Amino acid sequence: MSNPTQTPFTWVSSSARTEWLDLSEPAWRETVGFGPAGFPAYARLGLLAPPPPGRGALAQLSGDDGAEVRILDAAVSVLTAWTSTPEDAYFLLWDGMPWPESLPRPARPPLTSSARNYYILRGPLDSLAAGGEEQLDGITPAFIWPADRAWCLACDVDPDWAGIGAPAAAIQALLTAPGLQVTAAGRSD
Numbered sequence: 001m002s003n004p005t006q007t008p009f010t011w012v013s014s015s016a017r018t019e020w021l022d023l024s025e026p027a028w029r030e031t032v033g034f035g036p037a038g039f040p041a042y043a044r045l046g047l048l049a050p051p052p053p054g055r056g057a058l059a060q061l062s063g064d065d066g067a068e069v070r071i072l073d074a075a076v077s078v079l080t081a082w083t084s085t086p087e088d089a090y091f092l093l094w095d096g097m098p099w100p101e102s103l104p105r106p107a108r109p110p111l112t113s114s115a116r117n118y119y120i121l122r123g124p125l126d127s128l129a130a131g132g133e134e135q136l137d138g139i140t141p142a143f144i145w146p147a148d149r150a151w152c153l154a155c156d157v158d159p160d161w162a163g164i165g166a167p168a169a170a171i172q173a174l175l176t177a178p179g180l181q182v183t184a185a186g187r188s189d
Contacts (some may be wrong), residue, residue: 008127012120015111019162023113034163034187035152041171046181068140074129082170083146089125092118093144
């Protein structure tokens with residue numbers, strides 16, 4: 001296991017680039033569900049991987065290690081066409097996730113809110129596909145967004161879906177992307 005201080009990720013010690021998320025008490029539920037307000041369109045991305053051949057629905061409920069990260073990576077691959085900063089993105093990790101000993105982290109999460117605290121990683125959008133999944137050792141990012149804030153993907157800890165705020169054309173591309181389970185949604189759904 002490599003350390004996120006090496007490529008593709010670096011730790012971020014300041015929460016300055018996260019202020020746009022608005023994790024204040026009144027907005028918290030909608031923000032962790034779909035990202036910040038103000039995007040032209042929102043959608044839900046299903047995170048349950050189809051069960052492997054020969055395994056029933058219980059396989060889906062038991063989870064597939066790394067499936068969420070692979071599904072998020074596939075969605076991010078589609079969304080990358082709608083950013084001018086694919087080489088510069090942010091990944092927030094909730095500090096309440098079971099944290100592997102093999103993944104060293106800063107002593108304190110730089111982003112704190114009334115409900116959750118987050119560690120911040122920075123790297124290219126293709127980080128998950130470029131070995132980032134192994135580096136994160138099963139931790140699903142809670143938020144992913146490019147530095148130009150063209151879109152935001154939010155993945156709270158409990159739902160079996162992630163919310164996405166983006167331009168309408170990006171949501172349309174996700175709706176028609178093969179292999180992804182995406183439905184249009186409102187931010188307050």
